[in-house]
Each structure stands twice: as structure tokens, then as C-alpha cells.
Amino acid sequence: SDIYRAGISGTRPRVPVDTDALEAAARKALSAEAFAYIAGGAGAERTVAANRAAFGRWQVWPRPLRDVSSRDLSVDFLGVRRPTPLLLAPLGVMEMAHADADLAVARAAASLGVPYTLSNQASFPMEAVADAAPGGSRLFQLYWSASDDLNASLLRRAEASGCEGVVVTLDTHLLGWRTRDLDLAYLPFTRAMGIAQYTSDPVFQQLVRERSRGGTDASTPPPPVKVTPKAVAAGVRIARKGAALTGTSSVRENLRSPLPRAAVETFLDVFSTPALTWDDLAKARQWTSLPIILKGIVHPDDAIRALDAGVDGIWISNHGGRQIDQSVPTLEVLPTIAERVAGRVPIVFDSGVRQGSDVFIALALGATTVALGRPYSYGLGIAGGAGVREVVRNVLAELDITLGLSGHTSIAEVGRGALREV
Ligand code: FNR
Numbered sequence: 001s002d003i004y005r006a007g008i009s010g011t012r013p014r015v016p017v018d019t020d021a022l023e024a025a026a027r028k029a030l031s032a033e034a035f036a037y038i039a040g041g042a043g044a045e046r047t048v049a050a051n052r053a054a055f056g057r058w059q060v061w062p063r064p065l066r067d068v069s070s071r072d073l074s075v076d077f078l079g080v081r082r083p084t085p086l087l088l089a090p091l092g093v094m095e096m097a098h099a100d101a102d103l104a105v106a107r108a109a110a111s112l113g114v115p116y117t118l119s120n121q122a123s124f125p126m127e128a129v130a131d132a133a134p135g136g137s138r139l140f141q142l143y144w145s146a147s148d149d150l151n152a153s154l155l156r157r158a159e160a161s162g163c164e165g166v167v168v169t170l171d172t173h174l175l176g177w178r179t180r181d182l183d184l185a186y187l188p189f190t191r192a193m194g195i196a197q198y199t200s201d202p203v204f205q206q207l208v209r210e211r212s213r214g215g216t217d218a219s220t221p222p223p224p225v226k227v228t229p230k231a232v233a234a235g236v237r238i239a240r241k242g243a244a245l246t247g248t249s250s251v252r253e254n255l256r257s258p259l260p261r262a263a264v265e266t267f268l269d270v271f272s273t274p275a276l277t278w279d280d281l282a283k284a285r286q287w288t289s290l291p292i293i294l295k296g297i298v299h300p301d302d303a304i305r306a307l308d309a310g311v312d313g314i315w316i317s318n319h320g321g322r323q324i325d326q327s328v329p330t331l332e333v334l335p336t337i338a339e340r341v342a343g344r345v346p347i348v349f350d351s352g353v354r355q356g357s358d359v360f361i362a363l364a365l366g367a368t369t370v371a372l373g374r375p376y377s378y379g380l381g382i383a384g385g386a387g388v389r390e391v392v393r394n395v396l397a398e399l400d401i402t403l404g405l406s407g408h409t410s411i412a413e414v415g416r417g418a419l420r421e422v
Pocket of ligand 1 (some may be wrong): 089295
């Protein structure tokens with residue numbers, strides 16, 4: 001009702017409420033490269049379209065006359081009661097959208113009580129993000145590096161900087177065939193963007209030194225365990241420099257990387273490993289005592305395998321259609337996976353969520369909590385942290401209205417009976 005009241009009093013929204021208009025406004029606000037990177041998907045982008053189309057197969061039943069004057073959006077997630085069933089998905093390289101990138105997103109998320117999943121490819125070191133929004137709830141998303149020492153170090157830092165959980169993303173052991181980026185001959189990471197987690201990390205710095213010297217040197221002392229404030233400050237400086245070079249102008253101007261070549265090469269070496277298997281996952285348990293969630297589960301058998309591996313949550317995602325063209329749309333497998341998981345661990349759902357009614361449908365089909373991806377980055381690009389806040393509030397407001405109009409007063413009441421299959 002705050003949002004309607006603001007409208008009545010003549011306060012114009014900063015970001016378009018309509019989701020297509022939001023994307024169009026972001027296209028205008030961002031450089032061609034930034035928009036292509038964010039909006040783009042794999043191949044002919046059929047998965048991106050299918051993710052959206054899947055929502056069209058479900059309809060919400062209106063149920064009046066059920067006193068819905070007080071409504072509660074809260075859910076339990078990772079042992080904590082959260083005010084809303086929403087989460088922000090990890091989005092890397094947000095310096096492309098706004099110079100304050102993850103710092104602004106973290107503040108906006110914290111102001112709404114929405115947990116923020118900080119990307120492994122975030123633009124600012126996780127310690128700087130923690131400082132920017134001290135009261136906020138954060139998870140850290142890990143891309144499993146080819147260097148186990150680096151994985152261990154990143155997870156140690158996540159724990160030390162107050163993250164509540166670790167999200168291991170499993171669908172990016174190879175980078176997808178990103179048509180728009182290929183056409184623009186553009187990959188942000190090679191411009192040293194989105195690699196602040198690494199540049200601020202003592203293990204990574206050690207790997208860079210070894211590479212510059214042309215190999216491992218057994219006599220080199222092991223790196224310090226603690227991340228120094230100096231290293232974090234250096235990470236922030238590099239991120240700012242990257243953002244200044246990008247801005248909202250063409251990133252083609254950003255031909256000179258703010259990092260030495262050895263660091264960029266090291267990043268490309270360690271970024272991920274296609275050799276990763278289920279057996280390796282056990283190592284994560286040694287590296288951290290935080291809850292572990294596997295992101296990128298789409299096959300029901302993998303959901304069961306994840307349970308067998310003893311993880312604390314699964315995150316159904318096809319990376320917003322950025323990895324495989326003509327991949328399985330996530331909403332289509334959500335009911336089966338939810339049935340097989342049977343409440344044993346929480347299920348996070350993403351890919352294709354654009355508005356509150358989408359969140360409602362995913363919750364009705366068995367998601368514990370729903371992650372928002374591209375839309376908040378559009379808000380960030382258009383109006384910084386205030387834009388993120390507004391996008392998230394709009395999603396929550398529509399969810400609340402849908403909850404009430406379908407005759408429910410809490411998320412726990414919402415189940416399959418709330419929907420009609422088309
Ligand atoms: C992503 N995604 C992602 N996932 C992840 O685990 N780590 C990351 O660093 C990123 N980076 C990233 C950047 C950008 C620009 C996008 C659009 C996506 C995937 C993300 O977490 C989420 O799964 C998708 O965004 C969900 O799809 P929709 O809702 O955006 O279509």
C-alpha cells in the first residue's frame with residue numbers, strides 16, 4: 001500500500017514497474033556490452049525464453065471471502081525466520097551496472113531483510129561488502145576453483161566475514177556459449193572485472209607470484225591465513241578503477257587492464273575446473289562449517305544425490321539460461337524435485353522470476369525461497385541501490401497482493417491447490 005500511496009501523492013517510481021519496461025530502461029542506461037552480458041543467454045537464448053514460458057503453464061485461483069486482512073510473508077530458511085521468501089541471486093561483475101556494485105546491492109537487500117548471495121565474481125571483496133551492510137544477511141557463492149587452497153581460503157573468508165551459508169555453483173565448470181558476448185568480442189573477466197575476491201586473497205596472490213616466477217617454488221613460505229585490510233583496500237581500488245573505466249560508456253575503451261597480465265592469466269587458470277565430481281564435494285565440509293547449498297541442480301536424480309552427499313540445501317537453477325541453449329526450464333522440474341526432496345532440505349528456486357506472481361507460483365510448486373536475478377541488476381543500472389530496493393519492493397508487493405487475492409494469509413498455506421495447470 002506504500003507503493004500505491006506514493007503513486008497517488010505524485011511520487012514517480014525511479015524504475016519502471018512493468019518488467020519489460022524495466023529491461024528496456026536498463027538497456028538504455030547501460031553500455032551495449034554491459035546490457036548484452038547481463039541480459040544475454042546461451043546460444044539462441046531458447047532457455048531464457050523457456051524459463052519464462054514455463055510460468056505460463058500455471059494459473060493462480062482467485063479465492064475471495066477468506067479474511068486476508070493480515071498477511072505474513074515470512075519463511076524459515078537455514079534455521080532462521082526470514083521476513084520474506086525472497087533471496088538475491090549471485091550476479092557477478094556488477095561494476096558493469098553501477099560503480100557501487102555489490103556494496104549498493106548489499107545495502108538495499110539489508111534494508112528489506114532479504115538475504116544477499118554474494119558472487120564469487122563480485123566486484124568488491126566480501127569483507128568490504130560485509131562492512132557496507134553490517135546488519136545484512138549474506139551467503140557466499142563459490143565457483144569451485146582448480147586450486148583447493150584457494151577454495152579453502154575463500155570459504156574461510158566467507159565464514160570470517162559473517163556469511164550464513166555457502167552456495168556452490170555447479171553449472172559453470174565451463175563458460176556457456178554466450179552469443180551476444182562473442183559477437184561483441186567481450187569477456188569482462190579478461191578486463192580484470194569481477195575478480196576482486198581473488199585479488200584480495202592471499203592464496204591467489206601467492207599463485208600470481210608463482211606464475212610470474214614461472215612455476216611453483218617449494219621454498220616459498222605459505223601465504224598468511226588472514227586477509228589484510230591492505231589487501232581488501234587494494235581489491236576495492238581495483239574494482240573502482242574497473243568501474244571507472246567501464247562506467248555507462250562503452251567498455252571497448254577499457255582496453256588496458258588495471259591488473260598485471262600474470263594476475264589475469266592466473267585467474268583464467270584457477271576460475272573453475274571441469275574435472276569436478278560428486279566425490280570432490282566432501283572437501284567443502286572440511287573447509288567450512290557453514291551450511292552448504294548446491295546451485296545448478298536441474299535433474300531430480302541430482303537432487304537426490306545432493307541429499308545423499310549431505311548438503312544443507314539445493315538451488316534449482318539453469319543459470320538464467322546462460323549455460324546451455326534449449327536446456328530444461330527450471331519451473332518444469334520444480335514439482336518433481338520438491339516431491340522427491342520431500343522437505344528434507346530447503347529448495348531455492350531461480351531462473352525466469354520477474355515478478356511477484358512468479359514467486360507465488362514457485363512457492364506453490366514447492367520452493368522454500370525464490371531467488372531474483374536479472375531484474376535487480378536492471379534496478380542497479382538505472383538508479384543504483386535505490387533502484388535495487390525499488391525492484392525488490394515491487395516484487396514483494398505483488399507477491400503480497402497475490403497471496404491475499406488467492407485467499408491466503410501466509411506462505412505456509414500456499415500449495416499446489418493454489419494453482420490450476422493449463
Ligand atoms: C549470473 N548468475 C550467476 N550465478 C552464480 O552462481 N554466480 C555468478 O557469479 C553469476 N553471475 C551472473 C551474472 C549475471 C549478469 C547474470 C544474469 C546471472 C546466475 C544467477 O545467479 C541466477 O541463477 C540467474 O540470474 C537466474 O536467472 P534470471 O532470473 O536472471 O533469468
